[in-house]
Amino acid sequence: MLTYSFAQIGKKPLYEALYDFIREDIRTGAIKAGERLPSRRALSAQLGVSAITVEAAYGQLIAEGYCHAIPKRGVFASSLGAAAPLRPATPPVTSEAPPPLQYRYDFATGNVRPEDFPFDTWRRLMRRIQNEQAADLLSPVPAHGAPVLRDAIAAHLGAFRGLSVPAENIVIGAGSEQLTMLLPALLGRDRTYCVEDPGYGRIRRAYEASGATCVACPLDGAGIAPETLRGAGGDILHISPAHHFPTGRIMPISRRYELLAWAAEREGRYIVEDDYDSELRMTGRMIPTLMSIDAAGRVLYMNTFSKTLTPTIRVSYLVLPDTLAARFRERLGFLSSTVSSFEQYTLAAFIAEGYLEKHINRMRSKYRRRRESLLAVLKSEPLRGKLEIQERGAGLHFLLHFHTEKSDEALTAALAAAGIRMTPLSAYYAQGGEEAEHTFVMNYTGLDPALLTEELATRLASCLQVL
Amino acid sequence: MLTYSFAQIGKKPLYEALYDFIREDIRTGAIKAGERLPSRRALSAQLGVSAITVEAAYGQLIAEGYCHAIPKRGVFASSLGAAAPLRPATPPVTSEAPPPLQYRYDFATGNVRPEDFPFDTWRRLMRRIQNEQAADLLSPVPAHGAPVLRDAIAAHLGAFRGLSVPAENIVIGAGSEQLTMLLPALLGRDRTYCVEDPGYGRIRRAYEASGATCVACPLDGAGIAPETLRGAGGDILHISPAHHFPTGRIMPISRRYELLAWAAEREGRYIVEDDYDSELRMTGRMIPTLMSIDAAGRVLYMNTFSKTLTPTIRVSYLVLPDTLAARFRERLGFLSSTVSSFEQYTLAAFIAEGYLEKHINRMRSKYRRRRESLLAVLKSEPLRGKLEIQERGAGLHFLLHFHTEKSDEALTAALAAAGIRMTPLSAYYAQGGEEAEHTFVMNYTGLDPALLTEELATRLASCLQVL
Numbered sequence: 001m002l003t004y005s006f007a008q009i010g011k012k013p014l015y016e017a018l019y020d021f022i023r024e025d026i027r028t029g030a031i032k033a034g035e036r037l038p039s040r041r042a043l044s045a046q047l048g049v050s051a052i053t054v055e056a057a058y059g060q061l062i063a064e065g066y067c068h069a070i071p072k073r074g075v076f077a078s079s080l081g082a083a084a085p086l087r088p089a090t091p092p093v094t095s096e097a098p099p100p101l102q103y104r105y106d107f108a109t110g111n112v113r114p115e116d117f118p119f120d121t122w123r124r125l126m127r128r129i130q131n132e133q134a135a136d137l138l139s140p141v142p143a144h145g146a147p148v149l150r151d152a153i154a155a156h157l158g159a160f161r162g163l164s165v166p167a168e169n170i171v172i173g174a175g176s177e178q179l180t181m182l183l184p185a186l187l188g189r190d191r192t193y194c195v196e197d198p199g200y201g202r203i204r205r206a207y208e209a210s211g212a213t214c215v216a217c218p219l220d221g222a223g224i225a226p227e228t229l230r231g232a233g234g235d236i237l238h239i240s241p242a243h244h245f246p247t248g249r250i251m252p253i254s255r256r257y258e259l260l261a262w263a264a265e266r267e268g269r270y271i272v273e274d275d276y277d278s279e280l281r282m283t284g285r286m287i288p289t290l291m292s293i294d295a296a297g298r299v300l301y302m303n304t305f306s307k308t309l310t311p312t313i314r315v316s317y318l319v320l321p322d323t324l325a326a327r328f329r330e331r332l333g334f335l336s337s338t339v340s341s342f343e344q345y346t347l348a349a350f351i352a353e354g355y356l357e358k359h360i361n362r363m364r365s366k367y368r369r370r371r372e373s374l375l376a377v378l379k380s381e382p383l384r385g386k387l388e389i390q391e392r393g394a395g396l397h398f399l400l401h402f403h404t405e406k407s408d409e410a411l412t413a414a415l416a417a418a419g420i421r422m423t424p425l426s427a428y429y430a431q432g433g434e435e436a437e438h439t440f441v442m443n444y445t446g447l448d449p450a451l452l453t454e455e456l457a458t459r460l461a462s463c464l465q466v467l
Numbered sequence: 468m469l470t471y472s473f474a475q476i477g478k479k480p481l482y483e484a485l486y487d488f489i490r491e492d493i494r495t496g497a498i499k500a501g502e503r504l505p506s507r508r509a510l511s512a513q514l515g516v517s518a519i520t521v522e523a524a525y526g527q528l529i530a531e532g533y534c535h536a537i538p539k540r541g542v543f544a545s546s547l548g549a550a551a552p553l554r555p556a557t558p559p560v561t562s563e564a565p566p567p568l569q570y571r572y573d574f575a576t577g578n579v580r581p582e583d584f585p586f587d588t589w590r591r592l593m594r595r596i597q598n599e600q601a602a603d604l605l606s607p608v609p610a611h612g613a614p615v616l617r618d619a620i621a622a623h624l625g626a627f628r629g630l631s632v633p634a635e636n637i638v639i640g641a642g643s644e645q646l647t648m649l650l651p652a653l654l655g656r657d658r659t660y661c662v663e664d665p666g667y668g669r670i671r672r673a674y675e676a677s678g679a680t681c682v683a684c685p686l687d688g689a690g691i692a693p694e695t696l697r698g699a700g701g702d703i704l705h706i707s708p709a710h711h712f713p714t715g716r717i718m719p720i721s722r723r724y725e726l727l728a729w730a731a732e733r734e735g736r737y738i739v740e741d742d743y744d745s746e747l748r749m750t751g752r753m754i755p756t757l758m759s760i761d762a763a764g765r766v767l768y769m770n771t772f773s774k775t776l777t778p779t780i781r782v783s784y785l786v787l788p789d790t791l792a793a794r795f796r797e798r799l800g801f802l803s804s805t806v807s808s809f810e811q812y813t814l815a816a817f818i819a820e821g822y823l824e825k826h827i828n829r830m831r832s833k834y835r836r837r838r839e840s841l842l843a844v845l846k847s848e849p850l851r852g853k854l855e856i857q858e859r860g861a862g863l864h865f866l867l868h869f870h871t872e873k874s875d876e877a878l879t880a881a882l883a884a885a886g887i888r889m890t891p892l893s894a895y896y897a898q899g900g901e902e903a904e905h906t907f908v909m910n911y912t913g914l915d916p917a918l919l920t921e922e923l924a925t926r927l928a929s930c931l932q933v934l
Contacts, residue, residue, distance in 0.1 A: 016752060019752065056751065059750075059751055060751045060752050063717050063751055063754065064717060064719065064720050064754055064755070065689070065717070065718070065719020065720040065721055065722070065723075066719075066720050078719065078720070078721055079721055080720055080721050080724055081721040081722075081724050081725050081728075109607065111605060111606065111607070112605045113605070114601035114602045114605055117601070117604075117605055119597050119598075119601060122597070123593075123594055123597050126590075126593060127590055127594070130586050130589070130590050134581035134584070134586060135581045137584075137777075137779060138578060138579045138580070138581055138584055138777050138779055139578065139779070140576065140578070140778070140779070141779060174641040174645070174781075174805035174806065175803050175805060177802055177803055178641070178645070178805050181648070184678065185676040185677065185678070189678045201801070202801055202802070202803075205801050206802070209652040209798065209799060209802075210652065210677070210678070211651065211652070211656045211677070211678040222532075250530050250531060250532070251532070252531065252532020252545065253531055253532040253533050253545070253547055254532055254545060254546060254547050254548040255532070255548075256532075257547055257548050258548050261548075283526075284523065284526055284527045284530055285483060285486065285527050287530065287531055288531070310604075310605050311607070311803070312604060312605055312606070312607070312608060312807065312808040312809070313807050313808075313809065314641075314803065314804070314805060314806060314807045314808075315807075331676070332676060334668070334669055334672050335644055335669070335673070335676075336642050336644055336669075336778070336781065337781070338641035338642060338645050338781060338805060339641065339781060339807075340779065340780050340781045340782075340806075340807065340810055341779040341780075341781075342779070342780065342810065343807055343809065343810070
């Protein structure tokens with residue numbers, strides 16, 4: 001006979017308490033497999049609870065398979081098979097990683113400062129869209145993104161990058177790494193993917209994590225040479241011709257044609273043109289895209305809003321040549337878009353209503369001033385003769401070479417001790433990189449302009465002194 | 468001698484027009500490789516433009532490699548190598564896919580109606596966060612998501628699902644398919660992934676697209692049997708034990724223990740518990756998770772906000788056992804989070820401040836009423852004896868079986884002609900599915916309650932009549 005006390009159950013509903021009691025008895029064997037449970041009426045009378053309570057508890061036990069009902073005969077305890085022990089109630093605590101050190105001067109990341117993000121406009125557009133386009137926001141979005149955002153990007157590329165592309169060939173994704181990880185599904189997982197060495201390590205790791213073979217290819221003065229690609233057995237080449245990261249080099253037109261010829265030479269060869277910061281080139285005109293001179297349909301254009309807006313918004317896109325756009329629909333069209341429609345619609349309005357262009361122009365001036373302040377500090381008296389600035393591409397970072405004998409490790413540590421965070425160029429090499437010693441990659445977008453003073457020069461000079 | 472007319476250049480800056488002219492001449496061979504260009508001063512005098520204009524045009528041509536400067540000798544046209552023809556200015560137009568047909572009654576998708584999304588609260592939280600946490604929104608987010616959202620989810624799982632998990636083991640991702648596509652990088656690409664047949668086809672396709680071998684395993688009455696897994700050589704099992712899609716079955720406790728034993732039996736075996744709609748169970752208590760009774764650390768728990776909020780917001784998450792959480796940090800910690808921090812922070816506040824729980828409770832009542840209205844229509848006079856309702860799991864969909872001899876294809880077409888969109892159960896089978904004939908999967912969350920009237924019964928009856 002089942003006897004349970006409901007005195008200690010607290011706020012739990014009666015039926016849940018009863019369910020817990022019986023479940024525990026079945027689990028421990030107090031009620032054996034095959035044993036018939038009391039009828040609903042009998043148990044209700046026995047425990048002084050309503051028949052509805054018993055009914056609900058039995059219903060749940062049956063739903064989860066602790067019991068089963070046999071019509072006209074009643075409810076029976078089921079066999080649980082090889083019963084596994086319960087999981088411990090308190091899981092082992094894994095502590096969070098310690099918070100990163102705070103540096104007074106951080107040249108290692110390209111963050112965006114709060115005053116540099118267009119919060120007012122963004123908030124206003126977001127509110128308007130939620131008010132006026134509620135049904136659109138809740139409607140399914142195709143795998144390659146909301147039409148309204150693809151249209152806005154196509155128009156932006158036409159006006160800003162001289163690229164005339166059909167909106168249907170654009171694929172929106174949650175960041176360049178996520179799009180990169182999709183590429184092997186589109187271009188073939190058995191292909192060899194070549195990236196630049198030095199280069200942006202996450203792209204190489206993204207290809208590797210997606211199961212593809214990835215080779216880091218050394219650069220000559222113009223970029224990766226076709227001979228190097230042939231030697232590596234490369235099929236797909238991922239490059240940043242407008243502004244190589246981290247060296248800042250611009251790929252000359254002759255090498256561009258050579259690489260296009262390499263791609264056209266054999267079926268299945270493609271070039272991914274990663275145009276990550278071209279819109280924020282600080283001097284001269286923007287560098288025309290490789291895609292704009294590709295007659296053979298072998299260039300995939302990739303860009304991001306990480307530099308023009310903020311990396312934390314997670315929106316990047318690909319522009320595919322026609323054949324690959326068709327293949328994307330066929331092979332990957334089943335996927336859900338990886339970007340929230342709330343952000344796709346807001347960003348579409350931000351671009352289409354001209355705010356992006358205004359914002360880019362404003363940020364170009366702001367960043368140019370920030371760069372000039374920093375360069376002035378670096379050229380000031382305490383540092384004279386101690387360093388050299390290499391700013392070939394004039395984008396959102398440049399290289400700083402110290403005239404010193406000390407190792408990059410010692411330099412990085414001395415700088416960190418002085419509250420200055422810098423990443424050595426050598427850290428961006430997959431192999432070698434000895435020739436890159438004593439050179440650091442200088443991101444300056446996230447710097448507080450108020451800190452670009454003599455103090456920084458003094459700190460840098462004393463670091464170099466001590467060494 | 469270079470002679471260019473600036474009469475037709477429109478609003479283009481002079482230096483850009485000059486750059487375009489010279490570039491075109493180099494490209495067509497009018498200026499030969501190696502040829503020396505006029506000095507800045509000479510060309511400026513010759514064309515009647517300022518020396519600064521010439522300087523800017525030459526600078527851009529040099530940056531892009533059309534020319535090169537030799538110190539003290541001047542600027543020379545470069546060799547472009549194997550010049551590829553220019554890309555046609557107007558790319559072939561790829562037309563957008565035709566807009567999907569509008570159905571009066573759409574049972575094929577689980578959309579969310581505009582009045583069912585908590586826009587007011589969402590908008591308010593989003594505004595507050597942009598006002599008060601601007602710096603947080605622009606700070607880098609770890610690969611597995613913003614700590615504030617992981618904390619909120621961990622607390623929600625504790626309160627709502629009886630799951631006590633460390634926030635550090637949670638991985639936020641841009642939808643369940645995106646997280647599924649990451650799994651082979653975490654669990655091994657050489658493993659065999661088993662999914663349910665019938666099942667949610669996108670999960671199988673996501674595994675395949677990520678390069679893994681995926682086997683669709685037939686179900687017995689309780690789900691996939693361990694013998695079936697052994698026969699398929701399965702290593703990883705992806706299931707929805709709380710509410711199988713599309714049959715609605717709940718996996719009985721005995722089969723749960725059997726599968727946990729199967730997983731513990733050999734190194735590298737794991738179970739992905741896809742708990743996609745458990746929070747919206749319409750009757751009884753929620754079904755306890757498989758993870759909560761897993762003593763061996765072989766269960767990965769997966770859930771989504773697609774059902775509780777909207778699929779278009781693209782936020783899902785995994786809870787990893789400790790060993791896999793450590794492996795994620797090591798192998799995939801380099802990735803950027805795939806969800807915008809704007810949405811991560813808003814969702815975190817939405818959960819932590821109790822709005823999610825309230826919203827779920829409200830939606831449970833609303834959906835329950837919607838389901839009851841629909842069931843009342845289906846049980847009404849014109850349809851008596853013509854169909855049978857199978858609603859085992861009582862979640863956000865149920866099955867509708869028609870007593871008819873006609874094929875699913877003919878039925879689907881007749882329904883579509885009557886403005887009714889339904890997906891046959893047989894469409895969810897990878898193999899076979901003959902026994903599923905005449906049964907349809909009924910999603911009802913997106914239905915307009917005002918349309919759940921006699922008219923629907925009449926339309927359905929006349930479809931069945933005609934057949």
